Amino acid sequence: MNRYRIELKWAVIFTLMMLGWLFLERLAGLHDVYLAYHPTYTNLVAIPAAIVYVLALRDKREHYYGGEMSYRQGFTAGVVMTVMVAVLSPLAQLITHTIVTPDYFTNVIRYSVEQGYLTQAEAEANFNLSSYVFQAFIGSLVLGLLTAAIVAFFVRRRGT
Structure with missing residues (x-):
């Protein structure tokens, strides 16, 4: 495990960063009052996510x-x-939807139905903890592997 200590440290940091980001989204009203803007602004998390990957791989290199x-x-x-982040993602989703923003599913279901995007049944099927745990796990694997592939290219360093 000593071999992967740095990756574990940064996987925990990444997970904490995500929880912090979601808390800031909630404070900004993106989980209730400004829910219509959530799909746009939530994607900005890619910036700190990439920064964490850069710092992690630089730490490993050095x-x-x-x-x-x-x-x-x-x-x-x-x-x-990435695998460690994916393994931590169900716990992060549980913390998010029970502590950070417990009314998110209720709010997004109501909003989706009121806007005519989904029926009540469709919204309830899409916006629930098990669905989000699955999406977070798969999403963290796919986006993490893509980010790792790109960041590794820029962080590599050959001996002189």
């Missing part, structure tokens, strides 16, 4: 690989971190 890291080593570290 403190595990001695300042030199190939693309393959960086991508592998990113994959390991």
Whole structure:
């Protein structure tokens, strides 16, 4: 496990960053009053997410690989971190929807039905904890692997 200590540390940091982001969304009213703007502004989380991946791979390069890291080593570290983030994502969703923003599902179901986007049954099927746990797990894997592939390219460093 010592081999993956850095990835675990950054997976926890990433998860805490996501929880913080969701808390800020709630404070900004994106989970209730300004729910219509949520789909747009929630995507801005990609910026701090990418920054966390950059910092994680730089940490791995400097403190595990001695300042030199190939693309393959960086991508592998990113994959390991991504899997850890995905494993933590169900817990993060549980915390989000029970502590951070417990009324989110009620609000988004009501909004979707009132706007005519979905029927009540469709909204309830889409907006629930099990659906969000599944989406978060798959989404973190897909987007994490993509981010790891890109960041590893820029963080790699060959010896001189």
